[in-house]
Amino acid sequence: MDYLTLEFSGDVGIVGLNRPSKRNAISDAFIEEFDDVITQVEAKAKAGVIHGHGPHFCAGLDLAEHVKKTPFEGVQGSRRWHQVFARIQRGKLPWFAALHGAVVGGGLELASSVHVRVADKTAFFALPEGQRGIFVGGGASARTARLMGVSRMMDLMMTGRSIDADTAERWGTVNYVVDAGTALEEAVKMAAKAATNAELSNYAIIHALPRINDMATDDGLWVESLIASFTQTSPEAEARLNAFLEKRVGKVSNPNA
Ligand code: 1HE
Numbered sequence: 504m505d506y507l508t509l510e511f512s513g514d515v516g517i518v519g520l521n522r523p524s525k526r527n528a529i530s531d532a533f534i535e536e537f538d539d540v541i542t543q544v545e546a547k548a549k550a551g552v553i554h555g556h557g558p559h560f561c562a563g564l565d566l567a568e569h570v571k572k573t574p575f576e577g578v579q580g581s582r583r584w585h586q587v588f589a590r591i592q593r594g595k596l597p598w599f600a601a602l603h604g605a606v607v608g609g610g611l612e613l614a615s616s617v618h619v620r621v622a623d624k625t626a627f628f629a630l631p632e633g634q635r636g637i638f639v640g641g642g643a644s645a646r647t648a649r650l651m652g653v654s655r656m657m658d659l660m661m662t663g664r665s666i667d668a669d670t671a672e673r674w675g676t677v678n679y680v681v682d683a684g685t686a687l688e689e690a691v692k693m694a695a696k697a698a699t700n701a702e703l704s705n706y707a708i709i710h711a712l713p714r715i716n717d718m719a720t721d722d723g724l725w726v727e728s729l730i731a732s733f734t735q736t737s738p739e740a741e742a743r744l745n746a747f748l749e750k751r752v753g754k755v756s757n758p759n760a
Pocket of ligand 1: 524525526528558559561562563564565566567581584605607608609610631632635637638639640641
């Protein structure tokens with residue numbers, strides 16, 4: 504692979520953005536390689552982690568490539584990002600991102616497509632599209648806006664300012680802030696834990712929760728009942744419930760203990 508690395512740690516597939524000389528800027532070829540790597544991770548792993556090699560997670564769209572596009576090529580390119588990132592957000596597996604340095608433009612769009620974001624203290628977040636004379640095209644208006652809120656996203660886009668990891672956490676855009684240099688290790692630990700869940704439960708979490716969040720309450724509750732019944736009546740649920748009742752598995756941990 505030219506732009507990515509892939510390794511496995513137990514049931515976790517670890518994908519590294521690997522174009523550090525261009526700050527992991529995402530070109531068309533990079534996106535195609537991403538599509539392939541998702542297929543490879545889905546075939547072998549039960550959870551995935553995305554991180555960046557070099558000083559930054561990702562500087563977003565490869566601006567050198569973008570300036571050469573016609574309007575129609577631009578639309579097709581954006582739709583291709585949507586297709587590939589949709590395979591992360593609504594695919595087979597839970598995905599985690601380990602973020603450090605710049606998480607910018609398309610890099611934030613990629614990070615917004617995973618399910619859990621772990622940022623280290625060096626991470627900073629920006630949407631400089633307005634300064635570049637372009638618009639978001641990798642899913643931010645649907646995904647990042649839902650994480651931080653439309654008003655905050657408009658602020659970021661209009662002012663071009665960057666926010667730090669603590670602000671991103673306060674804005675609901677990252678789930679965890681950890682010490683510098685530890686995001687990957689922490690994200691892999693969390694992914695390994697998620698990989699021990701029932702696959703069907705993970706699938707329901709990924710697919711049902713965001714959809715229900717977009718529904719009217721009554722419709723959402725109806726769908727929740729269907730999904731609950733679907734998962735609870737699976738053989739794996741029976742085995743796991745019996746394991747708890749027979750005290751063969753641990754209890755829920757108490758963070759105050
Ligand atoms: C790039 C890119 C890129 C760096 N496309 N080549 N994204 C941006 O507007 C962010 C632009 N990048 C930056 O602001 C900075 O590079 C960083 C803050 C991310 C990192 O700074 P630094 O000092 O570590 O690196 P650098 O010296 O600026 O960059 C190193 C090289 O990477 C340099 O190339 P070189 O040939 O001079 O060595 C940079 O030109 C190159 N580089 N970022 C191409 N993005 C689906 S729509 C999504 C829309 C967007 O993502 S818009 C946001 C684009």
